Amino acid sequence: MPASPSTALLLVNLGTPEAPTARAVRRYLAEFLHDRRVVQLTRWLWCPLLHFAILPLRGPKVARKYAQIWMEGGSPLAVYTQRLAAAVQQRLPQWHVAHAMRYGRPAIAEVLDAFRREGVRRVVVLPLYPQYSTTTTASVADALAKAGAGLQVRMIERYDTDPAWVAAVADSIRAHRAAHGAGKHLLFSFHGLPQRLADRGDPYPQQCEASARAIAAGLGLADGEWSLSYQSRFGRERWLQPATLEALDALAARGVDTVDAVCPGFAVDCLETLEEVAMMLAARYAARGGTLRYIPCLNDALAHADALAALAARAAETDDA
Numbered sequence: 001m002p003a004s005p006s007t008a009l010l011l012v013n014l015g016t017p018e019a020p021t022a023r024a025v026r027r028y029l030a031e032f033l034h035d036r037r038v039v040q041l042t043r044w045l046w047c048p049l050l051h052f053a054i055l056p057l058r059g060p061k062v063a064r065k066y067a068q069i070w071m072e073g074g075s076p077l078a079v080y081t082q083r084l085a086a087a088v089q090q091r092l093p094q095w096h097v098a099h100a101m102r103y104g105r106p107a108i109a110e111v112l113d114a115f116r117r118e119g120v121r122r123v124v125v126l127p128l129y130p131q132y133s134t135t136t137t138a139s140v141a142d143a144l145a146k147a148g149a150g151l152q153v154r155m156i157e158r159y160d161t162d163p164a165w166v167a168a169v170a171d172s173i174r175a176h177r178a179a180h181g182a183g184k185h186l187l188f189s190f191h192g193l194p195q196r197l198a199d200r201g202d203p204y205p206q207q208c209e210a211s212a213r214a215i216a217a218g219l220g221l222a223d224g225e226w227s228l229s230y231q232s233r234f235g236r237e238r239w240l241q242p243a244t245l246e247a248l249d250a251l252a253a254r255g256v257d258t259v260d261a262v263c264p265g266f267a268v269d270c271l272e273t274l275e276e277v278a279m280m281l282a283a284r285y286a287a288r289g290g291t292l293r294y295i296p297c298l299n300d301a302l303a304h305a306d307a308l309a310a311l312a313a314r315a316a317e318t319d320d321a
């Protein structure tokens with residue numbers, strides 16, 4: 001695209017609490033879990049359950065988890081998303097690059113308002129979810145439909161097998177293994193999803209499989225040297241299988257003493273990678289006599305920023321064609 005100051009790139013992530021406190025976590029979860037894309041139960045059933053059971057119980061419990069990973073600048077998801085946007089801005093000097101959160105702040109609507117005030121006319125929106133899901137990517141599209149009036153908005157729906165992104169993840173795994181030693185097995189752990197949504201056509205699991213296969217191929221791994229699982233289950237219904245916790249228990253039972261775990265569904269590190277995988281699941285693996293080495297997300301790595309900037313530039317060129 002002919003780069004012009006009237007074009008902007010908006011990186012959108014999920015959102016995260018403003019503080020590691022029960023109150024802030026309740027506020028964040030209340031907005032998140034009222035989204036019908038995320039929870040589809042009818043309101044009369046879901047609202048009492050949410051307000052009188054889930055938020056009061058989960059607020060303090062989850063706040064304690066956030067407290068363990070909190071960074072000087074805030075929640076890791078917020079800090080790394082901000083740094084990633086700054087790194088992408090360096091690669092696209094002619095563009096306005098900003099980030100927003102689907103839940104909480106900076107809100108998508110407020111960033112789009114700022115763009116309008118700055119004279120932006122075209123916005124490429126890149127949800128920081130490599131794999132499309134109705135629960136995440138489509139929810140960003142909903143927010144854009146409400147807040148995007150007067151702007152020419154183009155959303156990048158997926159980048160699950162984008163060659164530059166795949167190479168960036170594969171290189172980060174290779175570098176981590178070179179520095180810390182290679183585990184006997186590489187586990188790709190993706191955020192889970194209710195099986196019901198996959199049965200209704202959510203393409204998320206197929207795209208997770210495509211990402212894992214492409215990254216494993218980039219690393220030259222044979223079939224038995226890697227596997228895929230789904231983490232972060234919420235609620236009681238059946239989620240995608242196999243669950244990461246059970247996959248790790250099975251690897252431990254097989255006597256696999258060192259496992260490398262990587263989470264290529266998460267653009268940046270967050271509660272689900274840093275607390276659940278790198279702390280909780282690693283401790284559980286250690287209790288079974290093994291070692292789980294967590295390989296961080298791409299975060300604000302140069303190769304990540306390059307891959308996302310190239311995706312944005314291509315999306316804008318497609319518009320011009």
Ligand SMILES: C=CC1=C(C)c2cc3[nH]c(cc4nc(cc5[nH]c(cc1n2)c(C)c5CCC(=O)O)C(CCC(=O)O)=C4C)c(C)c3C=C
Nearest residue numbers: 014015016017062077133135136191192193234270271272
């Ligand atoms: C209610 C069900 C949930 C669905 C469906 C879901 C899908 C989904 N989520 C992500 C990415 C992230 N989720 C994060 C946290 C998180 N997710 C849920 C629930 C669902 N997610 C909850 C309740 C929470 C909050 C933590 C908790 O209470 O356990 C995060 C991390 C946020 C942070 O602040 O660090 C991310 C990122 C994807 C990609 C996805 C679709 C498949």
Ligand SMILES: [Fe+2]
Nearest residue numbers: 034047050051
């Ligand atoms: Fe409610």
Ligand SMILES: [Fe+2]
Nearest residue numbers: 191192232272
């Ligand atoms: Fe989630």
